Amino acid sequence: MAEALIKVAEGIIGQLAKPALQEIVLLWGVKGELDKLRNTVLSIKAVILDAEEKQAQNGAISDWLRKLTDVLYEADDLLDDFSTEVLQREVMTRNKKAKEVRIFFSKSNQLAYGLKMGHKIKAIKGRLDAIDVDKNRYKLEGRPRETQVTNSVRKTHGCVSVEAKYFIGREVDQKVIIERLLDSNIEENVSVLPIVGIGGLGKTTLAQYVFNDDKINSHFHKKLWVCISDDFDVERIVEKILENATGKKQEKLEMSTLINVLHKEIDEMRYLLVLDDVWNDNAEKWDKLKGSLLCGARGSRILVTTREKKVANISKTMEPHFLGGLNEEESWSLF
Structure with a gap:
């Protein structure tokens, strides 16, 4: 499970670094929230391997991992929505009539979407912050992710x-x-x-x-x-x-x-x-x-x-x- 969770976390971090996403979140005014989300995911990602190893001795850590799994997948879905929106705007810019593009990119449209996504980001980040705090209570420690290898293949x-x-x-x-x-x-x-x-x-x-x-x-x-x-x-x-x-x-x-x-x-x-x-x-x-x-x-x-x-x-x-x-x-x- 740890490898899968780390993979999801890495995917979230990678998506947050996309130049196209960075440009559009500046327009929506939610870049600060996404930067905080990235830092929290980085902090939690570092202790996932330790949590998996210790969960057998502490059932609360198993619950912690289950909560983390739910929130990380929700965050991943949210960023997929962002990416879809970015792509839709690119396509609209290239292919739609000028009037439709102006409506799509209107200030009211931008504000409404930015507010909606901003609320979703804050909600997910709030849940992740609580999970991040709990990692200290359980004394979870960061450790390097070892690369498993054989003679020819990971x-x-x-x-x-x-x-x-x-x-x-x-x-x-x-x-x-x-x-x-x-x-x-x-x-x-x-x-x-x-x-x-x-x-x-x-x-x-x-x-x-x-x-x-x-x-x-x-x-x-x-x-x-x-x-x-x-x-x-x-x-x-x-x-x-x-x-x-x-x-x-x-x-x-x-x-x-x-x-x-x-x-x-x-x-x-x-x-x-x-x-x-x-x-x-x-x-x-x-x-x-x-x-x-x-x-x-x-x-x-x-x-x-x-x-x-x-x-x-x-x-x-x-x-x-x-x-x-x-x-x-x-x-x-x-x-």
């Missing part, structure tokens, strides 16, 4: 974690991505292919099926998987990649030493690296990370999953694969 993400019968409507996407990853006509030693789509479309699951495909297994000498989320610290990412490559946790090393050790692991090897759930849109950070990975043999690939087109544009060397929604028949089948 255990909780790289291996397929859903039954094949629930992998519906993505067979064509899987085939296309595998063909592009195996394309021998690409001249670069290391190429980057982003998978782009909104939250909940199944980007990670699709990447898992690609990662574990027999053709992929036989083609690449080494496979690596790292979940990124909101933490795009280049040194930490290199550490995680190295942990995947060696199957053991690394001692704290200088960045230059980490890169040298990583190069020994992947030098002249054709590797596949999955960077799952990337939010970073800082080109300088991305270039620094990619620069440490260029020693692979020709045909090495980096597969990036992201919700953001801007992230894909910064990281890509191959055209991104955009993931659409399922058709009606596939949706009913999944349901």
Whole structure:
């Protein structure tokens, strides 16, 4: 449960950092509330692992986790509403008649929506604040989130974690991505292919099926998987990649030493690296990370999953694969 809660918290933090959302909340006058919400989620996220471990000895902590689960999912839904509103406004601006746009963006319309969302944000933040206070009463402590690794893959993400019968409507996407990853006509030693789509479309699951495909297994000498989320610290990412490559946790090393050790692991090897759930849109950070990975043999690939087109544009060397929604028949089948 802890991993799932941390993932939701990271998704909330990532959504709050979106430039488009930041711009629109300034217009609505609720940026201060969202900033406070982010700080509270960060504070609570740090103690989730400790809470999961201690709940067996203290039933009150189990209740605390249940309350936290409810509020985090409500916060996530609220931010989805925000994102939908932002998208709707972008579409209206591009496609609607000028009169309709003026009505949609009228001062009264903005004020009404801002007040409504402001009340919802304050209500959720109030509940989270109470949960945050309780964490001190239960003496919950922050601890680092350990990365579980095996010889080739982050255990909780790289291996397929859903039954094949629930992998519906993505067979064509899987085939296309595998063909592009195996394309021998690409001249670069290391190429980057982003998978782009909104939250909940199944980007990670699709990447898992690609990662574990027999053709992929036989083609690449080494496979690596790292979940990124909101933490795009280049040194930490290199550490995680190295942990995947060696199957053991690394001692704290200088960045230059980490890169040298990583190069020994992947030098002249054709590797596949999955960077799952990337939010970073800082080109300088991305270039620094990619620069440490260029020693692979020709045909090495980096597969990036992201919700953001801007992230894909910064990281890509191959055209991104955009993931659409399922058709009606596939949706009913999944349901």
